[in-house]
Amino acid sequence: MPDHSPPHDWEESSHELGQRLLHRREALGLSQERLASLAGISxxxxxxxxxxxxxxxxxxxxSIAAVLEISASELINDLGRS
Structure with missing residues (x-):
């Protein structure tokens, strides 16, 4: 039976995703409130x-990636593999 376990640490990946989002948001000069409003979320x-x-x-x-002017794959590519 094939092994379907995740190939990396999901907790680490979640942290990396959060950091990527934060850095990109700050680079664009967006507040959390403004990003949320533009993305249609809270x-x-x-x-x-x-x-x-x-x-x-x-x-x-x-939705977040579109506001940050990047692809969703740029946010998630290679998460947990660094």
Whole structure:
């Protein structure tokens, strides 16, 4: 039977995703409130993703990436593999 276990540490990946989002948001000069408003989600969701308290849905990830002017794959590529 094939091994379907995750290939990397999901907690670490969540932290890395939060850091990528935070750095890109700050590079664009966006507050959590402004990013959330433009992405159509709550500021609390942005906070929780940046602090790795939870992981975004794919819809949320795509919305955030669009506002950050990058692809969703740029946010998640190679997470947990550094």
């Amino acid at each position: 500021r609390n969701q942005i906070y929780n993703i940046e602090k790795s308290h939870n992981s975004p849905s794919m819809d949320t990830l795509w």
